[in-house]
Amino acid sequence: MKNTDIQKYFKEVDDIVSQCDRCGTCLTVCPLFGVKDIESSSARGKNNIARGMIQGVVKPSAEVLDIVNFCLLCRTCVDNCPSKVKTDNAMIVIRQYFAEKNGSPGIKYKALGGLMKNRTLVKFSAGTLKILRKIGMNTLIPHGMAPSEFTRKQYLSSFAGPAALGSLAATSPIDLSNKSKVAYFKGCGMGMMFPDAVEGTLAILRTLTEPQIIDNMCCGLPHLAHGLRSDFLDMAKENISLFEKADVIVSDCASCSGTLKHIAAHFTDDPAWQERAAAFSRKIMGISEYLFQVGYKPQHRVDVKMTFHEPCHLGRGQGVRKQPRQLLTAAGKFIEMAGADNCCGGAGSFHIDYPAIAQSILDKKRINIENSGAHIVVSECPTCLVQLNKAAVQSGNKFKVMHISQVI
Amino acid sequence: MIADEIKLKIRDIVGSENVLDSNVDCFGYSYDSSFVPMSAENIPDLVVIPSTTKEVSAVMAIANQYGIPVTPRGTASGRTGGCIPIRGGISLALHRMTQIIELDERNMMITVEAGVRTIDVYNFCAEKGLFFPPDPASWKYSTIGGNVGENAGGMRAVKYGVTSNYVMGLEVVLADGSIINTGGKAIKNVTGYNLTQLFTGSEGTLGVITKAILRLIPMPKVRNTMQLMFPSLDNACNTIHKMLISGVVPAAAELMDKISLQAVAKHRKLDINPSIEACIVLEIDGETNEDLQEQAKKIQITANEFDVIEVRIAASQQEVDDIWAIRRGLSSAIGAMAPNRFGEDISVPRDAFPETVRLIRRIAEKNKLTIAVYGHAGDGNIHPSVLCDLSKPGEEQQVHDAIDEIFAAALSVGGTLSGEHGIGITKRPHIAKALGEAGVNTLKMVKQVFDPNGILNPGKIW
Ligand SMILES: Cc1cc2nc3c(=O)[nH]c(=O)nc-3n(C[C@H](O)[C@H](O)[C@H](O)COP(=O)(O)OP(=O)(O)OC[C@H]3O[C@@H](n4cnc5c(N)ncnc54)[C@H](O)[C@@H]3O)c2cc1C
């Protein structure tokens, strides 16, 4: 890497981490510090190792990269930090720096990046699984995951009784007067692992409008998170072009909607794309955000206790908190669980890289779900759903896990 | 460097999962919340994370035998470099000693381990209607060990005092590993020297505190918050004096100067009346709501005598939170005003507050720097924040000069170098000016008795 490149990365990181006052607030909230209480787990530890590296006090070694990779990018620290230090962004930039310094983010991430960039592979999930297995990432799709997805139909038949099943047809009272063209952004994780939920999203959208189905690229978060920024930018450009005609772009994956909303920030110094990226980002909405905004009424109300696991990329990432909860309040007996916005430990591929730590974080989540007494835990992100499904099994199937589009 | 065989012994004591020795892991224990620059020399050779007093004692015995420096550490929220292991050796991280051993409601005392966080002590007692008043702004993450180590203060000091006013007894592991208990639950206790108070504020240089017995008081039933805006700093200070003399003692009396207010206004996008030069935030507490109204009325009358511009008495919890959010966010808001910031912590007799602020203004002008001033006006503890950009040539020297002059100003009005953050590394060069040669020698003699090999937190205070 050229010296100027290093300078550029270091400046970008330093602008963030030099704002860290080292107070320690983040120690009390970082989920990783909560299960492994050594300094380097916390945001303070990570920001300062970054600082140490920039100032030449520690060498940019593989161990430093390990510390930088050991982050859920969950933004809990950012939310609580008095100086609002964007630790997650700093970690992403350093991963990028290492990827370029080492010529690659490591075989595994590179393979993952290549895979997610390839639409055909993503579409044929059988093929995907094979490749995932080859690179040892098949645990991304837990054993029997896709076939055992708890479908809307099963949900209604087990919790609602036959009457509710029949009353599904209700057309939405909403008249989209402004004739806005709504497009659906299909996330890779949703497509590969939760086809029933994707169907649910589309069915709901169809009660409101005729959604455009576009053969989109991956949102690029896995690439961005692991130092494949140029892949990320390539895909972003393609997505921007693909969706130019839509007025609203709805995604049922919080990681996608969150990432896409922030795309504009990556093109601020690219005059050719700046405007288009900003326009694209403005059009993005998460499914519950969109449905809430248009006043969607759930198709059925079922007498079952449900709770919401708030994905990091939804609540802290986009400030979407009340919308899914209100939809659920209309769809069933909604109860707020303790720590609903705590990370579940999924965090993209974190749970594959650090299974034991992710498990400890998930255990806390599972206990909160169990204590809430909910029969259904609902979320809006495939990685979270994967984690929550693990928790469900570990709890002896005390609760079921569903995507919000399957219950409203 | 610590030899492998010694590391092995230490691992045997605390378990190898509780010892860190890789350079990057140890790096995390080389800084605290002070502005001490990072340095490879401050990285400890070993981080040891004990869970019991017995483990602490065994580790100290080994360190003493081999002459290895040991620096106790709570959560490194200290502002003066206290827990930075500048001589390497062992960073003794005590944050896992988190047992609340006993709440003795009849005697109104709680016994806790050193790693318990301040806020956890407060909450635990509050559930039983008891009150642990010391409230450093860092209370959500600072440990009791660190609070005792620094004799931490807080906003409530004006009415309720500082940490030392609540420490009844300590369990301390000495440099050679022996364990002593000082003080106890007896309120009157003159058996031997008052070692409890000697260890309180000793910054980890005399012994490792493993347990503390803390005194509690009944929780005030009601509280409220007021915000007063003044046309001058003197008027604000005079209001506080008059209040205190007339027997109205607020639970907290925080003062902010104009620069601080501007920082908050900018950070929170507020508009502030330009004629306002100073702001006071008060917490009042008592037994009944009438009690509070009475206090608020008296305060208002006094403030009127000093041309108060605005008086806001919180009418809801939301308003209370809003007002305190301004004060709590102050440090960050000021930090955001410049690339670098040096926060100081001087303490002066209460009536010298306005004079000291005037001196600081002059220092700022002379050195062409912006210095925001806020502090605990009720007890004369001032936090001047020097704003600067160290990348500008010559600015670093100006900042150092200004800080020297601020300390000189504090001493000139009969004040001292530190109100609550301790001396640590950052104020070491100034201690002789504050205590005199003989004074510093006395400290050294005390240290010599407790730690003849000089292994406990070496290089601090003087
Ligand atoms: C945002 C912010 C606000 C703050 N506000 C205040 C405030 O209002 N009032 C105030 O007084 N301070 C304040 N501080 C300073 C700091 O939080 C206190 O000094 C606190 O007591 C330090 O606790 P700690 O657990 O972080 O200790 P550390 O920083 O880890 O250690 C502090 C010192 O105590 C020693 N020590 C720690 N544990 C032990 C032990 N068990 N036995 C012996 N020695 C030990 C260390 O060696 C070191 O010298 C603030 C700090 C920050 C970052």
Ligand code: SF4
């Ligand atoms: S809370 Fe923010 S400022 Fe404080 S240590 Fe963590 S990252 Fe740094």
Ligand code: SF4
């Ligand atoms: S983003 Fe999450 S995991 Fe990473 S440092 Fe912040 S709180 Fe911890």
